Amino acid sequence: MNGEESPREGELHKIISDSISESDAGVDGLGRIRITGGISLDGEVKIQGSKNAALPIMAAALLNRGTTVLKGCPRIADVFLMEQILCGLGATTCWQGDTLEICARELKSCVADKELGEKMRSSIVLLGSLLGRWGEGVLPFPGGCVIGARPIDLHLEALRKLGAEFKEEEGCLYGRARGLRGGEITFHRSSVGATQNAVLGAVCAKGTTVIRGCSREPEVSWLCRFLNQAGGQIRGIGTSCLEIRGVSGLHDTVFQIPSDRIAAGTYVCASAITRGKGILLDPPVGEMGALLKAYEKIGGQYMYKSGKLFLCSQRALGPLRWLETGIYPGFPTDLQSIFLAVLTCARGESRIRENIFEDRFKVVPQLQKMGAQITLDGRMARIRGGRLFGTLVKAEELRGGAALVIAGLGAEGETCVENREFIERGYEDISRDLNDLGARTQKD
Numbered sequence: 001m002n003g004e005e006s007p008r009e010g011e012l013h014k015i016i017s018d019s020i021s022e023s024d025a026g027v028d029g030l031g032r033i034r035i036t037g038g039i040s041l042d043g044e045v046k047i048q049g050s051k052n053a054a055l056p057i058m059a060a061a062l063l064n065r066g067t068t069v070l071k072g073c074p075r076i077a078d079v080f081l082m083e084q085i086l087c088g089l090g091a092t093t094c095w096q097g098d099t100l101e102i103c104a105r106e107l108k109s110c111v112a113d114k115e116l117g118e119k120m121r122s123s124i125v126l127l128g129s130l131l132g133r134w135g136e137g138v139l140p141f142p143g144g145c146v147i148g149a150r151p152i153d154l155h156l157e158a159l160r161k162l163g164a165e166f167k168e169e170e171g172c173l174y175g176r177a178r179g180l181r182g183g184e185i186t187f188h189r190s191s192v193g194a195t196q197n198a199v200l201g202a203v204c205a206k207g208t209t210v211i212r213g214c215s216r217e218p219e220v221s222w223l224c225r226f227l228n229q230a231g232g233q234i235r236g237i238g239t240s241c242l243e244i245r246g247v248s249g250l251h252d253t254v255f256q257i258p259s260d261r262i263a264a265g266t267y268v269c270a271s272a273i274t275r276g277k278g279i280l281l282d283p284p285v286g287e288m289g290a291l292l293k294a295y296e297k298i299g300g301q302y303m304y305k306s307g308k309l310f311l312c313s314q315r316a317l318g319p320l321r322w323l324e325t326g327i328y329p330g331f332p333t334d335l336q337s338i339f340l341a342v343l344t345c346a347r348g349e350s351r352i353r354e355n356i357f358e359d360r361f362k363v364v365p366q367l368q369k370m371g372a373q374i375t376l377d378g379r380m381a382r383i384r385g386g387r388l389f390g391t392l393v394k395a396e397e398l399r400g401g402a403a404l405v406i407a408g409l410g411a412e413g414e415t416c417v418e419n420r421e422f423i424e425r426g427y428e429d430i431s432r433d434l435n436d437l438g439a440r441t442q443k444d
Ligand code: EPZ
Pocket: 051, 052, 055, 122, 148, 149, 150, 151, 152, 153, 154, 155, 156, 189, 190, 191, 192, 193, 194, 215, 217, 219, 333, 334, 356, 357, 358, 398, 399, 426
């Protein structure tokens, strides 16, 4: 297919080697973002495609012995990484702008590249597809990362209910199934990835599968919508109970990746911390209820009209007495660090409780370097609003890195965030987007 080719081997290798893995915290000397604080934002930005919708849908493309076209696909490091893993399995890919074409007609292997897979925990979602396509699959055993242990017991339990067997050898997970068959799965704990793996294992299994206790995150629903558009038979989308009638395989389709609710929420926070305005183009407002409610509670005002979200933060930044993260439609854990950064500049005292990941306050010491007054007590953070001062800080993971950039917008003077590559795992170009909103940032 003519048009923009995928990043070339050498170039891609640089992107991948630069996109430090989740466990490479504290790697020094990588890219930086400089932020000039104290500017009230008042611009407009188009919201990128959703990282966490695109990744499982890319894995699902393996179930189609043909060509899958994904429009509006975010050009981010984790997508390039997943693309490279798919190519290592024998798929071919091609980009045209933000359209990614994946051809999985001929696959040559069911063994995912260990070095690449280890760089991204979400490669585990390939398990369901590989078992569905091949009846076996080999993936690097995903390690923990700075936001928590991130076990995969729920993934394996669910796929065992469909007839899969697993063993771990030398850091790799070997899965095998003499043909997946429909079954009954009940999750006693909500897991986005495990629900996605169960759906991917069930969609082409023999017979019908009922999954109870499903995660209701939008990224699960978008995967189901994609699968149904490609020939799957899934009912109950958006609920905690999915019924899946197995089909023989998927067919070609052209699918629009939805816009990214976490990126959109990040830019609402950028407006808030600078008490500015801002217009977001094509945000998934229907998936942003919890964030927008919290934004209003601290004095933000918004109006949504014809695909545009108009923000006015001139009355912000009141304190937020209580905020806790939860499964959808609760407040998303991925926006917790970013909203925490906003509250460090709010008037009065705020509290946040993190209920999803056990170590998602990792960014706090870096915020404290900027003058933030935060006290941690287990899963609770108490924030006394005050002033932030620009300084050199270090990103250690994706959303904590984004939080430091947002904090830099509200700080006095210039902030420099190191290890920009962590942020580029999930944001196409946070510097470009914030400058579109009227900020003054630069990459170096
Ligand atoms: C997905 O991770 C997202 N990643 C995460 O976004 C997001 O924070 C998370 O869902 C929660 O919404 C992708 O979609 C690629 P979980 P996932 O399984 O699927 C525990 C970002 O910044 N658990 O819902 O890994 C787990 O430890 C990333 O974009 C088990 O105990 O999250 C956690 O405490 C970060 N056993 C909780 O469940 C398991 O087998 C929720 O995890 C699996 C999970």
